Amino acid sequence: xxxxxxxxxxxxxxxxxxxxxxxxxxxxxxxxxxxxxxxxxxxxxxxxxxxxxxxxx
Amino acid sequence: xxxxxxxxxxxxxxxxxxxxxxxxxxxxxxxxxxxxxxxxxxxxxxxxxxxxxxxxxxxxxxxxxxxxxxxxxxxxxxxxxxxxxxxxxxxxxxxxxxxxxxxxxxxxxxxxxxxxxxxxxxxxxxxxxxxxxxxxxxxxxxxxxxxxxxxxxxxxxxxxxxxxxxxxxxxxxxxxxxxxxxxxxxxxxxxxxxxxxxxxxxxxxxxxxxxxxxxxxxxxxxxxxxxxxxxxxxxxxxxxxxxxxxxxxxxxxxxxxxxxxxxxxxxxxxxxxxxxxxxxxxxxxxxxxxxxxxxxxxxxxxxxxxxxxxxxxxxxxxxxxxxxxxxxxxxxxxxxxxxxxxxxxxxxxxxxxxxxxxxxxxxxxxxxxxxxxxxxxxxxxxxxxxxxxxxxxxxxxxxxxxxxxxxxxxxxxxxxxxxxxxxxxxxxxxxxxxxxxxxxxxxxxxxxxxxxxxxxxxxxxxxxxxxxxxxxxxxxxxxxxxxxxxxxxxxxxxxxxxxxxxxxxxxxxxxxxxxxxxxxxxxxxxxxxxxxxxxxxxxxxxxxxxxxxxxxxxxxxxxxxxx
Numbered sequence: 001x002x003x004x005x006x007x008x009x010x011x012x013x014x015x016x017x018x019x020x021x022x023x024x025x026x027x028x029x030x031x032x033x034x035x036x037x038x039x040x041x042x043x044x045x046x047x048x049x050x051x052x053x054x055x056x057x
Numbered sequence: 058x059x060x061x062x063x064x065x066x067x068x069x070x071x072x073x074x075x076x077x078x079x080x081x082x083x084x085x086x087x088x089x090x091x092x093x094x095x096x097x098x099x100x101x102x103x104x105x106x107x108x109x110x111x112x113x114x115x116x117x118x119x120x121x122x123x124x125x126x127x128x129x130x131x132x133x134x135x136x137x138x139x140x141x142x143x144x145x146x147x148x149x150x151x152x153x154x155x156x157x158x159x160x161x162x163x164x165x166x167x168x169x170x171x172x173x174x175x176x177x178x179x180x181x182x183x184x185x186x187x188x189x190x191x192x193x194x195x196x197x198x199x200x201x202x203x204x205x206x207x208x209x210x211x212x213x214x215x216x217x218x219x220x221x222x223x224x225x226x227x228x229x230x231x232x233x234x235x236x237x238x239x240x241x242x243x244x245x246x247x248x249x250x251x252x253x254x255x256x257x258x259x260x261x262x263x264x265x266x267x268x269x270x271x272x273x274x275x276x277x278x279x280x281x282x283x284x285x286x287x288x289x290x291x292x293x294x295x296x297x298x299x300x301x302x303x304x305x306x307x308x309x310x311x312x313x314x315x316x317x318x319x320x321x322x323x324x325x326x327x328x329x330x331x332x333x334x335x336x337x338x339x340x341x342x343x344x345x346x347x348x349x350x351x352x353x354x355x356x357x358x359x360x361x362x363x364x365x366x367x368x369x370x371x372x373x374x375x376x377x378x379x380x381x382x383x384x385x386x387x388x389x390x391x392x393x394x395x396x397x398x399x400x401x402x403x404x405x406x407x408x409x410x411x412x413x414x415x416x417x418x419x420x421x422x423x424x425x426x427x428x429x430x431x432x433x434x435x436x437x438x439x440x441x442x443x444x445x446x447x448x449x450x451x452x453x454x455x456x457x458x459x460x461x462x463x464x465x466x467x468x469x470x471x472x473x474x475x476x477x478x479x480x481x482x483x484x485x486x487x488x489x490x491x492x493x494x495x496x497x498x499x500x501x502x503x504x505x506x507x508x509x510x511x512x513x514x515x516x517x518x519x520x521x522x523x524x525x526x527x528x529x530x531x532x533x534x535x536x537x538x539x540x541x542x543x544x545x546x547x548x549x550x551x552x553x554x555x556x557x558x559x560x561x562x563x564x565x566x567x568x569x570x571x572x573x574x575x576x577x578x579x580x581x582x583x584x585x586x587x588x589x590x591x592x593x594x595x596x597x598x599x600x601x602x603x604x605x606x607x608x609x610x611x612x613x614x615x616x617x618x619x620x
Contacts, residue, residue, distance in 0.1 A: 030145070030324065033324075033328060034141045034145065037140065037141055037332055040137065041331075041335070044134075044339075045134065048130065048131075049276075051127075051274060052276045055266060056273075056275045
């Protein structure tokens, strides 16, 4: 069994890489999450257009 | 203000500031003090929103909707795109290099000259803005509450300095979370109260129809008319550049997400802001629309700065004002009847009658402003910042007035604390430690940061106190900010995306871009918001050209950008 204590020295490249590449908790990848944010923007513009069309034709 | 209002106001502000001070009194590591440690995404997201939402947001935005409708929301359409770009590009770089300030990265990418230049430009712009963050709400609240301007300045400034100096970035983020909750709760309750105060036979749909008939529901404008300030296109371009420079390179925002537990938490905090900012702004604007509809049935004052009106009543123009107010009363009755008719029968003639009645009232308001200008030339004629706060004081029930004043003061404190915190950190990390005291240890950095935070806080309060002596100061500071922002963003974009461009071409580009922006400022009529885009584009173009012509390799380490 190799239960050697972890080094308390500088963060290893692997650890930095893991920290930077952490997946988002939802949707599998950051790219998907970014797409959702941009879709939200598109839906706001759509909703705004609909509001303008209904109330200020 | 009743006793209950005072109780709600004082206890809310005291609890938030007291808790922030007490809970973070032992934060003494440089990382905890300068960045905040292990923050999770809800705290980061709310902190980012609270930093941007200053008191003037809650004073101005409803008034803006009252006067001009909902279209201002388009100004924020570039923000979600900026959040995605910052999450994907900026955040991993800042984390990989484990920096305290955004400008620290510039030395690793270019050299110390570029770092100090960007930090200096930030401190000039943000240092002045911190004074305005205190002054702008103080001038309005002192007018409506009858308190002295310096008392308001001192109250806001001192409370902020105490908890910001005690707990640093961690205290700022924690208090901002609570301040944002007070702000959101206050706004939701305010909207519910305004709706309940509309006439019983006017539904929310009818209220919105009335606002639409008077041009207040033009949310989206796809036109390419350059004279139209707020369109989808200006939001997606100018708004994107402004949001990129503000959230990506302004230390008062960068510091909010640098203290995240991980890159993922920081990204989620930014994206949280990207999704929620537009609905939040739309909601605040809609509150202004509801106030507008409320005043279709309840007589509004002819000028919303009541203190100025009372002053005119003691001048030789008092009789003219009285006559004008009598005409105003008659015009209001005509408009009220037209609004009631349109609410129950939406026909073209009813719409035309309401529009004509509104035009008549708009003309009388212009006459009133002209009269006030003749009587009191020094009074600011733009009274839209007073619309919401005067409504709150006159029509909100007891207790809620205190809560909404707590909302405004919380917003003032949340943005000011971020600014002072960032100014203190930048002064130490990019100035004092880098240029004079390179062997400064952890304790020394915390002590120096506290001293610089106090220095910037006192400077901001002094500036706020003298601000009243200068004309058009707020606009002057906004222009000053826009003049520098484009250049700072340009430096960062070269650093991130043009890895072959070195320090000297970037510095030459910065000087050229700053000269172009200043030249345009003094010789053209271009709106100052466009300086962000122009400064940025000129800097990138010149830096690329110089790099290409000289062909010299980058003069400093460029590995910082390789992520």
